[in-house]
Amino acid sequence: MSEIAEGGSTRHPMTGNEMSYYAEGGIERHTYDVIVVGAGGAGLRAAIAAHEAGANTLVVCKSLLGKAHTVMAEGGIAAALGNRWPEDNWEVHFRDTMRGGKMLNHWRMAQLHAQEAPERVMELEDWGALFDRTDDGLISQRDFGGHRYARLAHVGDRTGLEMIRTLQQRAVQIGIDVAMECTVTEILKDGERVSGVFGYWRETGRFVVFEAPAVILATGGIGKAFKVTSNSWEYTGDGHALALRSGASLINMEFVQFHPTGMVWPPSVKGLLVTESVRGDGGILKNSEGKRFMFDYIPDFFKAETADTEEEADRWYDDKKNNRRPPELLPRDEVARAINSEIKAGRGTPHGGIYLDIASRRTPDFIRKRLPSMYHQFKELADVDITQEPMEIGPTCHYVMGGVEVDPDTQETAVTGLYAVGECSGGMHGSNRLGGNSLGDLLVFGKLAGEAASSYVQGLPERPPVADEQVREGQWSAVAPFASEGGENPYSIQSDLQQAMNDLVGIIRTAPELEEALSAIEALKARVGTMSVEGHRQYNPGWHLSLDLRNMLLVSESIAKAALARKESRGGHTRDDFPKTDHDVWGKKNLVVTLDEAGTGVVLKEQPLPEMPDELKKYFEES
CATH class of the missing domain: 3.50.50.60 (FAD/NAD(P)-binding domain)
Structure with missing residues (x-):
């Protein structure tokens, strides 16, 4: 494992600063x-x-x-x-x-x-x-x-x-x-x-x-x-x-925050974020029936601040004097749950999302000026012109x-x-x-x-x-994955982890699914213990992933275990079996995770x- 046998110095490539190092046991x-x-x-x-x-x-x-x-x-x-x-x-x-x-x-x-x-x-x-x-x-x-x-x-x-x-x-x-x-x-x-x-x-x-x-x-x-x-x-x-x-x-x-608007179609941009600025600048959400459905999902908590009708919401974009926001600008967890409900009710798009429409509400010049990255990236990557057609979007894992x-x-x-x-x-x-x-x-x-x-x-x-x-x-x-021969490829383990988290620890959760997720994570831990990486350490993305997997499994277990313990729905955590928010019990405490012995x-x-x-x-x- 010896790479550098002596001390010395080198120049930083950007600042030009001299970076001194010394070697002990062959490690820089x-x-x-x-x-x-x-x-x-x-x-x-x-x-x-x-x-x-x-x-x-x-x-x-x-x-x-x-x-x-x-x-x-x-x-x-x-x-x-x-x-x-x-x-x-x-x-x-x-x-x-x-x-x-x-x-x-x-x-x-x-x-x-x-x-x-x-x-x-x-x-x-x-x-x-x-x-x-x-x-x-x-x-x-x-x-x-x-x-x-x-x-x-x-x-x-x-x-x-x-x-x-x-x-x-x-x-x-x-x-x-x-x-x-x-x-x-x-x-x-x-x-x-x-x-x-x-x-x-x-x-x-x-x-x-x-x-x-x-x-x-x-x-x-x-x-x-x-x-x-x-x-x-x-x-x-x-x-x-x-x-x-x-x-x-x-x-x-x-x-875990599932951003309400990630592209679901075409495949070349699946999961890619559609900034909230699209809704902030006038974009609206519609289901497959053409209905602007967010008016049906305004929580009591926000009713005093949220527009009740399309006319009131549209007037807000024009003068903003009443400051009663369109329901598309509710907090992200509320919007994501509403979109998910429409899709589950069979009112989604052909590719499993809903429509985000700014094309019918703002001029092409306005869109290109206010949303230049959105316009160019979808035009170039997916041949979708957001100045002419709505986008097919759905919740995507965005933030923890x-x-x-x-x-x-x-x-x-x-x-x-x-x-x-x-x-x-x-x-x-x-x-x-x-x-x-x-x-x-x-x-x-x-x-x-x-x-x-x-x-x-x-x-x-x-x-x-x-x-x-x-x-x-x-x-x-770090080199342990090289020591195992004939083991699994780290990419197949990551794929199974991602599928399990998506299906079982996603935007809507239940106890049986979370328990299944924890069992799946334990099985994946065992598979990681026997996975093998071929080749050497230079330019080896498979090796890099094998080390990343240890982190992803710890984090995934932390998410699933905490989600199973919190028996309520709140913010980015929605339990189908505990749909209400329990302020008296769960509103007074946090869940904290530490490593086991x-x-x-x-x-x-x-x-x-x-x-x-x-x-x-x-x-x-x-x-």
Whole structure:
């Protein structure tokens, strides 16, 4: 396993910084103060904050810099700037976020997010982000589901791309090192403290150790455990599983958001996300009978804020003075369930979806200007012209509300020196995330995590050492799939996992199906133990998947076990056998998952919700 026999240095390909390394036992090693695992919005913002606070910082990413899944976030960044509605403020945003999460959110995270998001957006603009403007020259803000006011700062339907471009340029400008196409497989610890990470270069298969007292996980979501997903290939639950294996806990894992509008036809774009901006800019949902059905699914909770008739909804798009939103802009869980009900009732499209129509309601020029990415990608990839015809859409696995349990103010986990931000952390969104809150989440908590990690490192009297035994264990664990001959192909195991999660732990759940899913996951664990990988470590995607599968199985078990335990329907979790929301029992507690003693599965416990202060409770007294 020896790759590098001596110490030395090399130049970083983008920043030009000299990166020193030394070799011990044939493993390449580098030393930093803070390691950020993931180069999406959360990871880059955390790295920038850590660097600016004085920490020698490295970003490690599975893909290339600038290719993170954040680029697929299209709608905008939710922030109460008040540019379109002067009445908007952080208190209303906080209330919307808590209500959208059905009050299971950690109140402190929702509060910090609502208070700090406007400043983070303005900061992006200072760094060069080019937002769309109002007629007065202010940052434009659009409407999105679940938000009382139009508050999403946007760049057409390419907001995530502009955000990544801006953060990436900032990171390179200030000289942050980036290790690209590198996968982290283990968190290294000295006792109860983080000491670094172990991983490998995807191109060569060579192992590498990055020593650091602080590690920030910013690895994104878990969507590749499902068959139909809007997520990119990197989303295999790496951060969730790394945190579990290092001793941290996961919270709210039963809550998986199925975005209401993913393409179901043609096959070339199946699962691809259709941004909520299409509905925010006037798109409506119709069933196969041509009926605009969302008026039949307005929950009592939202009746006072939602239009009752087509005339009222259409007038809202024109003048927005009454601010009674169209029902297409209800929170995502409500819209997804309504679509699912129409399909199950036999009123779906020929390919198992429903119709999303903006073509009959907006001019082609308007659509091409406001939704350029949507227009071009579907025209080029599927020969679907959204200015001329409706889209066939249906729910697609999009986001996981659950993640690593963290301290709201620092994002530190139960493991000293380990932090988690973005989609791989939990608590901020409760049982359901409002559209646009994800990008604000990345910026607000990325900054807090970077500053906290830097402060922790600077306060250490000495750095925790990396144990050679842990490095050797990391090596042997990584190469284990090569040791088995004649075993199963990892791709067949992933396919079976995705099918099981799609069929049994999808948008509508029942106890028998969840129990069947857990049995299937146990069988898949046994198959993973005997799977084999052929060839060598260079350019070997089968080997990469074999390591990802361990993470996907842990995360899938966490989701299914928590979903079975929560005997109610709430947010992104719908139980057909428990269709009502039980505020008295299940509205007062979270479910927390930790690794079992054997280290091969998870155990579940209940945990009371953190008590909200009285000064914040007043925002819900009239609701």
